[in-house]
Amino acid sequence: MRNKVVVKPQISLVTPYGIEYAVHVITDHFGNLVSKVCECILRRGPLTRSNLKRYTELSDSQIKNCLLVLIQHNCVQAFAVEQTGGFGEATRFVTQYLALFNNIVHRMRFSKFMKILSQEFDGECLDLLEGLFEHGRLTLKQMFDRAKSAEKEGKHVTLDYVQEILLKLMNARYVERCPAPEPVLAPKDEAPAKKRGPKEIEEPKSIEQEVLEAAVPVEAIRFSVLDPDVDGEKKDIKPSSMTAGEKRKYDALESDEFGATATVVYHANFEEFVRCLRHKACVDNVRARLDDGAATVLSAMLDATRNEETEVKAKRSASLSLSSIYEEVIKTEAGRNMTLEHLRAYLAELGTPPLVKVSDDSYNIEFEKIIELAQIEEMESIVLKRYGQDAYRIFRLLSREGRLMETEKIADVTFVEKKETSKILYKLWKDDYLHMEKLVLAAARQTQFMLWKVKKQNLLKHILDELFHATLNLRQRLAYELDQEKELLKIPADKRTGALNNRNIRLNKIRKILQSSQMKLDDSIMLFYDF
Incomplete structure (x- = not known):
């Protein structure tokens, strides 16, 4: 069994301007009322509905509706905390709401995520994912209804067809089942003690990590698809390699959260998209630092270890032998002319500095170093x-x-x-x-x-805050320009002639520059925050 890698504790990288940026995104997408509730949670941490009511001075129904919108779009996660009662009182569970900062920021990356998917899948898969980005989370029936309403003449969309598309995306891990609606956090004193060896030092978990780990379904059902059979009963397509322990947890979850009367809901798996972008950043960096050959080898190694890489911020890839690397390299167009001698030379290049580490004739990608x-x-x-x-x-x-x-x-x-x-x-x-x-x-x-x-860690946070600040300024400038021309935008495009057309050309030029600048800044934000 492989030892865990040493992980040093890190300071929180959610910066003040990062919060302002996240609030601006929510305001732009869902309005001032929803953003007020979201900002309160972002700044104060997990809150109950009663505390949200006290801090925001909104009515209970307003807060409930805002939370429903935020949960629907994967921006807030509810969880329950066990509270021990006083003498003679029973233990009770209090529901709190946690803002998911990462998911809020990911809303500005949907175009990047769609570009990743377009390189692997066809238009039907893109349409399904676009629906998940637009609506946050959907059931299989809702996906089918959406596809049915958009079907083209001469094409008949069936539930089996939509399910097949969904299965493709889930097998590639771009879509997953939604987390449990309200996981229960175990009391701190009852949490099992973790063994700590010389290579098994774990970073203290944040409240967000604990909640998300408690909410995520077990791997066996996280990427399984609901399959309505001919009798109308609900069955799941699930991996045959499921262990006995996973089977028991699976059955428990099915009866409690995903039972016969419950509806299974799906959403986009942002973790997988971030992983793809991180891999691209690593390859691009190696290409700029070394050459195309080294980048080709690294890219092949990343493809070969993709299924084994289970953590977005893993320090090191799975081990690969020289022969397995070569087998993957010659699959690519750029690597077909590469010999074993060339491969050894490129691996030696990647080993100084140790971007790829060799040990006992096996090779590991050093993600952290890259x-x-x-x-x-x-x-x-x-x-x-x-x-x-x-x-x-x-x-x-x-x-x-x-x-x-x-x-x-x-x-x-x-x-x-x-x-x-x-x-x-x-x-x-x-x-x-x-x-x-x-x-x-x-x-x-x-x-x-x-x-x-x-001091790199302190400087990293400072630069990250500056990047969020700059991105926020660009978004505010774009919002200002659009507001100044709101009357122009109401006029049909074919009627924007003469001076109106000149104004429209100017606005489109400004919009293109500002949006392009935002995407470049976001690449830097991902480098310092997400990778």
Whole structure:
């Protein structure tokens, strides 16, 4: 049994501007009332309906309707917390509501997700997924009704046909069953103690992680499809490899949450789309850092280990032998001319620095290292664009060294004048790009030294907040431009002539630039937050 990888505790990366950005997305999609409830949960953490009523000053029915909208679109998850009663009182369960920040931000990535799917599947699959993005979650019957209403002349859509499309998407893990509507969190003192060995140190789980883990169905039914048979009974297409333990949990869930009288609901599996985007980012980074051949090898390794990679933020891929890598490489058009000698050379390239680690004739992709190098390059690029070449050299030195360095030493290594070095260091420190410490030597004459370093985790959060801020500004600017031209947008397109047409061309140009800039910024956000 494979040991778990050491995971260091990390600070929360949900930043102040990240919350403002998420609230703006909800406001744009669902209006001010829903966003008010969502913002309250985002800022205060999990809340009961009574507390939401107290903080938002909305009526109980308004809060209920807002929560239903947010739950329908996978932006809020309900869960129950056990509360022990007083003397002679029974234990009761209190329902709380948790905002799913990641799912809210993913709403702006639907076009990216659709592009991923379009590379693997046909139009029918795209239509089904588009319906899930539009409505949040749907039953098989609702998917069928939607497909039926959109069917083209001469084509007959059946329930079996829709189910077949759904099964394709679930086998590829792009669609999954919705989580339990209200999972119960086990009391902390009753939670089973986890064994801790030298390689089994786990990061403390956030409340969001605990709730989502409690809500997600077991793997055996998470990607199974409801199959109405000829007698009208409900059966599930489920993996034949299910273990006895999974079978018991499956049956329990079926009777409690997905029973004969319950309706099975499906939604898009954002985790799988993020995984695909992370793989693309890794390949693109290796192509820019090394060459096309190394990128081809890495891409083939990612394809070969996709089914074994179960965590979006896994540190390392499953092990692969040289022969299995070569078998996957020659399946691709770019790798058909590659020999084993070429493959060994590219794997050696990927091993320095260790983007791919070799051990006992097996190879593992070091995801953490690839992403870390990409993050460092992005940070350095931001410093170069904002502060100039000298600041870039200074920041790069401190970033690569990872230790405290004295001002004079930094000036000597980077060939920047000491006076100018001091100005740059102070500017970077003032803008939270550097950490500074003062060292005072008490001798006959007291001497003070300024020591500088890059604290990557703190800087990562700072840059992420700046990225959310910039993206929010672009969204607000686009909303302003659309509001200024709202009368123009009401006019039919064929009647926008003369001056109106010029205004329409200008608006479309601005919209295209702003939306394109948002997508580029979102790529950076994903690099620092999602990967």
